[in-house]
Amino acid sequence: ANAVAELAIGLMLYAVRNLYNGTSGTELMGKKLGIHAYGNVGCNVARIAKGIGMDIYAYDAFCPKEVIEKDGIKVVNSAKELYQLSNVVSLHIPATAETKNSINHDLLNNLPKGGILVNTARKEVINESELIKFMEERTDFKYVTDIMPAAHDRFTELFAGRYFSTPKKMGAQTAEANINAGIAAAQQIVSFLKDGCEKFRVNKK
Amino acid sequence: ANAVAELAIGLMLYAVRNLYNGTSGTELMGKKLGIHAYGNVGCNVARIAKGIGMDIYAYDAFCPKEVIEKDGIKVVNSAKELYQLSNVVSLHIPATAETKNSINHDLLNNLPKGGILVNTARKEVINESELIKFMEERTDFKYVTDIMPAAHDRFTELFAGRYFSTPKKMGAQTAEANINAGIAAAQQIVSFLKDGCEKFRVNKK
Known part of the structure; x- marks a missing residue:
């Protein structure tokens, strides 16, 4: 989760500094960050954004308000409200029946002038044709x-200069994340051999 | 100073994720950051790096040890020592008679495997021909x-893939930094007209 969060912040800095093309950009300090879904990744993004000095808001349809507020993050009551106040929105929603295509023209159109969307979540949540329409306008x-x-x-x-995608999904692709995943897998095997634990068994009868 | 610090962190994230080329990279969390000269910029870099969860060290030939330690940063006694322990070094030294060409082969060769140098300071401090030699080795x-x-x-x-430079110096080039500089200039003029303050006078007799 930290690997994805570091990439989200890295892409944010890349965006506000015009993809490092040498032109004058803006700073993140003091800007409003909207975290769309406050899970493990969103929580790590918030930690780094605090150090940067951003003003942090979150919307999560399932996470209790108190859990988010305990981290010092302001909670809003709808995605619409989040987009209305955020200079930068970082997407961390899963791809479910409800979220698929949910990042559409209507929602994005709430963003204030100069708004930035950072997507290190899922492809399916974006309504691609509406995003193109929105970026044209x-x-x-x-x-x-x-x-x-x-x-x-x-x-x-x-959209040269205001669109960037890495050639491959690389959010969780770090040496550290791969080692952690390997260790978790090995521990699951040990646990099965030692204690017969089948918690992580994939093909259940 | 914050504008330069945000760019230094942005370039760090860009470097550990292989210039966003889609390949597996590494994370900054838990890595050792060496801040070479702890002035206004170094201090802002440290603030953001704390949020990332880096382990922060600094060397400054002029700043009292206590000032740096008050910020929770570990102080080392020489540039050599700083480079020996840092996974990433962020340069913030001014260009003076002593520092010119001081970032040379001998100093860089102290860096551990996988070391990264981020330079948002000055061109003159780098011994360019020795840097090329070092990168070849x-x-x-x-x-x-x-x-x-x-x-x-x-x-x-x-050095494709492990060297990046913006086409123009852009550390302090943000809308916020330009506004702050304009306000400072206006205040100096007001102060001269109102109180005769000549503190910022350029051509002194």
Whole structure:
């Protein structure tokens, strides 16, 4: 989760400094960050954003308000409200029946001038054709992601300088995350051999 | 100072994630950060790095040890010692008679395997020909900077994937930093007109 969070912050800094093209950019300090879904990743993003000095808000349909507020984050009551007040939104929603295509024109259109969307979550949550429409209308808006859209070439052509995607999903791709995953897998095998624990068994009868 | 610090952290994240090329990288959390000169910028870098969860060290030839330690940063007694223990070094030294060309082969060679140098300070402090020699020998080392070396094309050709420079110096180039500088200038003029304050006068007799 920390690997994805560090990438989300890295992409944010890349976006506000115009993809490091040498032109004058803006700072994150003092800006409003909206964390869309406050799970493990969102929580790590909040920790780093606090050090940067951002003003942090979150919306999560399932996480109790008190849990988020305990971390010193302000909770809002709807995605719409989150987008209305955020200079930068970092997406951390899972891909479910409810969230698929939910990042659409109507929702994005709530963002203030100069808004930025950082997507290190899932491809399916983005309504891609509406995002293109929105970016055509809102030339102040930037989109950065490690999930290449199906229409990557069109995004690159139409929105040069305010769209960036890594060539491959790389949020959780760090040496540390891979080691942690390997250790977890080994421990599950040991646990099965020693205690017969089947908690992580994949093909259950 | 915050503008430069945010860029230094942004370039660090860019470097550990292999310039966002989609390949597996590493994380900054838990890594050792060496801040070379603890002035206004170094202090802001430390604040953000704390949020990331880095282990922070500093060396400053002029700043009293207690000032740095008050911020929760570990102080070392020489540049050599700083480079020996740091996974990432962030340069914030000014260009003086003593510091010019001081970032040379001997000093860099203290860095552990996988070391990274982030330079958002000055061009003159780098011994460029020795940096090239060092990067030829140490294929594990990465250099990221917003100060284009004279031999930029050669760096790009020889060290693809582990060298990056922005096309123009952009550390302090943010809308916020420019506004702050404008306000400071206006206040100095008001102060001269109102109180005859000549503190910031440039051409003194």
